[in-house]
Amino acid sequence: MDDASDELTRTFHGHGMKLLLVSAVALIDRDGRVLLAQRPEGKSMAGLWEFPGGKIEPGERPEEALIRELHEELGIDTWASCLAPLTFASHAYDDFHLLMPLFACRKWDGQPRAKEGQVLKWVRPDEMRSYPMPPADLPLIPILRDWL
């Protein structure tokens, strides 16, 4: 762990809390639909639908983490210049506090396919309420709906 993340860990341990940084994205297709991925069996919160993304590794920028995760999870490639900051989630789970920037992205190379056992679905924002999502994501739905 490098000095910066070490410092971060220490700061939050001081408050008895672990801060988890996760980068996520609303991939938006030409029809204004958003890609959701269903968490596979065996993972925490299995069955819930989430935005593609994942943990930011020490020393990684949020955009870099997302570009890496999109390549690993979906087999698509995008660029930092195509990631627009949209909103964020801040949510206290039992064992960590999640801080999750949500980017919007309309441009990428390749066709998203599930490389890690997820189920993928393009969903209109007004249909998102029918897809059970992690509690951290619930406040993001109306923001996406208003914005798209």
Ligand SMILES: Nc1nc2c([nH]c(=O)n2[C@@H]2O[C@H](COP(=O)(O)OP(=O)(O)OP(=O)(O)O)[C@@H](O)[C@H]2O)c(=O)[nH]1
């Ligand atoms: N990618 C993503 N993660 C989310 C969302 N909402 C949310 O609470 N999370 C949480 O943020 C963390 C994402 O980390 P990850 O995707 O790298 O973790 P993971 O599923 O491989 O591992 P895990 O089983 O340890 O949770 C998970 O704890 C996940 O539950 C979301 O919309 N997208």
